[in-house]
Amino acid sequence: MTYNPAHHPDAVVRVRDLTKRFGKVTAVDGVTFDIRANTITGLLGRNGAGKTTVMQVLTGQEFATSGDAQVFGESPAENARVLSQISFIKESQRYPDDFQPKHVFESAPWFFENWDSDFAARLVSEFRLPVNRRIKKLSRGQLSAVGVIVGLASRAPLTFFDEPYLGLDAVSRQLFYDRLLEDYAEHPRTIVLSTHLIDEVSQLLEHVLVIDDGKIIIDEEAETLRGSATTVVGMRSAVESFVAGRSILSREGIGGLASVTVGALSADDRAQAARAGLELSPVSLQQLIVRRTHVTEKEFENQS
Amino acid sequence: MTTATPTSATVSSDIRPPQAGNAHPMNRIWNAARLNLVNRWTVYWIPLMILGFIWLVNLAIWWIINASVGGADRTDAMDGTQWSGASFYIFVYMLVIAVQSMNMTFAYALGLSLTRREFYLGSSIAFVLLAFSYGVILTALSYLEEWTNGWGLGGHMFTSVYFGSGPAWQRLFIFGAAMLFFAFIGALSGTIFMRWRTNGLLIAAALTTLLIVGAVALITMTQSWGLVGEWFVTSGPQGVIAWTLLPTVLSGFAGYFILSRATPRG
Numbered sequence: 001m002t003y004n005p006a007h008h009p010d011a012v013v014r015v016r017d018l019t020k021r022f023g024k025v026t027a028v029d030g031v032t033f034d035i036r037a038n039t040i041t042g043l044l045g046r047n048g049a050g051k052t053t054v055m056q057v058l059t060g061q062e063f064a065t066s067g068d069a070q071v072f073g074e075s076p077a078e079n080a081r082v083l084s085q086i087s088f089i090k091e092s093q094r095y096p097d098d099f100q101p102k103h104v105f106e107s108a109p110w111f112f113e114n115w116d117s118d119f120a121a122r123l124v125s126e127f128r129l130p131v132n133r134r135i136k137k138l139s140r141g142q143l144s145a146v147g148v149i150v151g152l153a154s155r156a157p158l159t160f161f162d163e164p165y166l167g168l169d170a171v172s173r174q175l176f177y178d179r180l181l182e183d184y185a186e187h188p189r190t191i192v193l194s195t196h197l198i199d200e201v202s203q204l205l206e207h208v209l210v211i212d213d214g215k216i217i218i219d220e221e222a223e224t225l226r227g228s229a230t231t232v233v234g235m236r237s238a239v240e241s242f243v244a245g246r247s248i249l250s251r252e253g254i255g256g257l258a259s260v261t262v263g264a265l266s267a268d269d270r271a272q273a274a275r276a277g278l279e280l281s282p283v284s285l286q287q288l289i290v291r292r293t294h295v296t297e298k299e300f301e302n303q304s
Numbered sequence: 305m306t307t308a309t310p311t312s313a314t315v316s317s318d319i320r321p322p323q324a325g326n327a328h329p330m331n332r333i334w335n336a337a338r339l340n341l342v343n344r345w346t347v348y349w350i351p352l353m354i355l356g357f358i359w360l361v362n363l364a365i366w367w368i369i370n371a372s373v374g375g376a377d378r379t380d381a382m383d384g385t386q387w388s389g390a391s392f393y394i395f396v397y398m399l400v401i402a403v404q405s406m407n408m409t410f411a412y413a414l415g416l417s418l419t420r421r422e423f424y425l426g427s428s429i430a431f432v433l434l435a436f437s438y439g440v441i442l443t444a445l446s447y448l449e450e451w452t453n454g455w456g457l458g459g460h461m462f463t464s465v466y467f468g469s470g471p472a473w474q475r476l477f478i479f480g481a482a483m484l485f486f487a488f489i490g491a492l493s494g495t496i497f498m499r500w501r502t503n504g505l506l507i508a509a510a511l512t513t514l515l516i517v518g519a520v521a522l523i524t525m526t527q528s529w530g531l532v533g534e535w536f537v538t539s540g541p542q543g544v545i546a547w548t549l550l551p552t553v554l555s556g557f558a559g560y561f562i563l564s565r566a567t568p569r570g
Contacts (some may be wrong), residue, residue, distance in 0.1 A: 061414050062567055078564075080332055083417040094411040094568065096404065098346045107342045110335040111416045156417075 008034045012158055012190050013058060018067035020053050027053040029214035030067065035192060035207070040184065042205040042222070043194040044289060050214040051194045052090065055160045059088040071158065087112060087156035089147040091163040095135045101146050102131040112154035119183070120153035126175055140167030148176050155187050162194045173197075177204060202226070202285035212293050222285070229288050233259045234278035242276055249283075249291045261291065329422075336418055336426020337433070340405050347434060351397045352441075359461060362390050366459035382458040390461045394438065398483050399490035402431060406494025406559070411568035424560050431487040439480030442467075446475055468541035478545045485548040488555040495559040498566040 013035035020028040028050045035041050043051050056062040057069050060076040060083050069076065076082045095104065105124070109115035124131060127145040135143065144165050151161055165173050181204060184191060195201055208225050210218035218225070229249055232239055239258040249261040261283055265273070273280055283291075341347055362385075369381050405427050413423040446462040450469070454460060463469055467478050496504045523529055536544060 056567075059417065060419065063565065078419045078421060080329060080419050080422060083419060084332065086417045088415065088417060090415070093415045094408055096343070096346075096408040096412055098343050099412075100343075103342050107335075107339050108416060110338065111332070111418065 008036050010037045011035060012037045012072055013192075014068075014070040014073075015054075015058070016068040018054070018057065018069050019065045020050075020057055020062060021065045026214055028057070028211075031211065031214070031216045033209055033216055033219050035190060035209075037190050038188040039206045040180075040191045040193060040204055041207040041209060042198070042201060043192055043209050043211065044196070044198055045211040046293075047196065049211045051211055052092075052162055054211065055088065055090070055162055055192065055194065059083070059086050059160060061088070084111070084113075085157045086160070087151055087154040087158070088160045089151035089162065089164050090160075091144070091147075091166045093147055095146075097136060099135045100132055101129055101135065101138075104135075104146055104150065105131065108150050108154065112156055114155035114157075114187070116153050116155060120149055123149040123152060123179065126179075127172060141165075141169060141172065144168050145172065152176075152179055152183060155183070155189065158190045158192075160192045160194070163196070164193075165195075173200065177201070180204065198286035198289060199284050205285075208285070208289075210289055210293065218289065218292055225288065226282065226285060228264050229261055229283040229291075230265050231259055231261045231281045231283055232273060232278050233257070233281065234276070238276045238278055242273055242278055249288075261287075332418065332422045333426045333429070336413060336423045337429040338426075339413055339416075339423075340401075340409055340427050340430035341433070347401060348437075351394060354397070355391070355394055358390050358393060362388070362459060362461055363455060363457070366455070366457040370457050379458075382454070382460075385454075385458075385460040386463075386465050388460050388464045389466075391442070391464070394442075395482055395486045398431075398434065398438070399486040401434070402427075402487045402490030403494040403497075405430075406491050406498055406563065407568075410494075410498060410563070410566075414568060420564050420566070421560075424563050427491070428556060431484065431491065435480045435483035435487055438483050439476045442479040443472060443475045447472075466541055470542060474542050478541055481545045481549060481552070485545075485552045488552045488559065491559045492555040492562070495562040495566060498568065499562045 011034035013033075015034070016032050017030050018028055018032070019026065019030050031050075031054065043054065045051050053062060057064050058071055058076055060078060063077055071082050072085060074082050076086070101124075105117075105120055109117060109120075123145075127142075127149065129142055129145045129149070130138070135146065138146070144167050148161075148164050148168075151159055151164060165176055168176070177200070180191070193201055193204065202222070205222040208218060208220055208222050209216060220228075232242060234242075234257070236253060236256050236258040239260055243260045243262050247263040249263065251261075252259045265280070270280060366382065366385065370378060373381055409427070410420075410423060414420070418426075442462055446467065446469075449455060449460070449462045454463075467475060469475075470478075493505065493508070496508050500507075523532055539547070
């Protein structure tokens with residue numbers, strides 16, 4: 001399967017045939033995609049799929065094995081012009097042993113020209129982060145809050161969040177989503193959000209990239225993706241006659257009832273389904289990705 | 305959308321990085337230096353407190369000697385403190401600071417989107433500043449020690465034979481250059497670990513050991529230990545320390561190139 005993403009004139013990230021190997025392990029396998037300016041893109045995939053590696057190459061932390069990665073039109077590796085525009089918040093971020101959060105909030109502003117210290121102070125109190133405690137002694141959630149606050153307050157033109165909220169409770173995660181959306185509306189910038197909590201972020205995302213086993217398997221607008229599948233539920237015979245000839249993503253059934261997930265439906269299709277007494281329900285982004293990943297895997301298996 | 309954000313201002317076929325006010329190369333390198341010094345407790349207060357404690361312990365020992373030994377024996381014993389290594393701790397501490405910097409501060413610096421080059425140059429500036437400031441502190445203490453006649457007890461901690469008793473600039477040079485030596489040896493070890501992990505350190509340690517054993521063998525075979533001793537005596541502390549500048553500078557350059565392809569891994 002080859003991907004030919006549309007050439008976006010306003011792409012701030014342009015990746016072409018990027019490969020990264022660690023010894024014999026190929027973490028990223030010839031990926032090609034663009035990320036448009038001033039959008040929120042979800043970089044989704046299972047653990048170990050290659051999400052972090054892609055972001056590490058884009059932020060100059062890892063060096064590509066082959067292929068081309070351009071950020072703001074230049075290679076990011078050891079490029080201060082590019083890197084000074086980037087904020088990369090990752091779950092595995094390490095801090096000096098002797099640091100307290102206050103040292104982070106003192107030093108981070110030196111490197112981000114858009115840093116908003118009032119916003120940072122507000123976030124510190126909202127996340128109830130103890131700023132005078134050794135970072136080593138913070139809970140997992142508090143440690144994540146440090147990163148989230150830096151990522152938001154830095155207002156970098158290109159911000160990467162890599163699983164930013166490990167250990168954060170539901171309230172704090174909601175707080176993160178709320179502040180992210182508010183601040184994004186006021187200060188548009190390009191945001192890449194990598195997570196495995198797909199349903200939680202699905203309303204935030206404008207574009208979706210799904211990476212699996214080092215390859216991009218979905219590169220679509222979130223809106224298109226959300227409408228790209230519908231589950232049809234009803235009497236088996238009615239469902240079967242309705243889905244005949246359509247692309248079927250998954251099929252379940254109990255007794256005389258059937259539940260079939262099909263591709264995009266037109267308004268006419270929906271009317272027809274209603275007449276046949278069928279129930280239509282949208283498929284969540286998470287279900288969709290799980291199914292699409294599955295389908296793609298099967299395709300790969302069939303080809304090889 | 306004509307917002308103030310730099311990226312949206314240039315929606316052309318080729319988006320260039322917007323010019324950031326803060327992105328001036330020298331600013332970023334200087335800020336990388338500050339990153340190493342942001343926690344004053346780690347770089348100044350704690351090591352100085354430990355130094356103060358060691359000084360107190362020494363003071364107590366000198367007092368015991370003064371109280372329990374008399375006459376020629378006392379003079380003899382107090383002269384012996386010229387060989388005191390009590391202040392060596394501070395140099396080892398400097399080495400640890402540099403190792404930690406190349407390890408954890410490096411990972412943090414990359415997280416703040418610094419380049420490796422900016423981080424290394426900035427850290428080197430921080431090491432020079434630390435070495436200089438500790439040089440000034442130790443020089444001042446060495447004069448204090450002289451003026452108080454060894455803290456009133458004839459003891460030596462900052463005026464030991466290793467540091468000499470030359471003019472101020474010479475003492476500053478000895479203390480500062482020794483600090484720099486330990487800093488860059490530490491930095492080199494830190495970068496070797498960052499680049500090649502434990503295996504790299506093991507190989508580096510093995511090579512260093514071989515070099516030392518080789519040198520010892522060479523000196524012993526040619527029966528030139530006398531010459532070596534003579535060299536130390538004629539060079540004096542400032543001469544010996546001047547020679548350490550060579551490995552210091554070499555380590556500094558080596559660290560730069562080793563770190564330039566290193567990546568912190570969690």
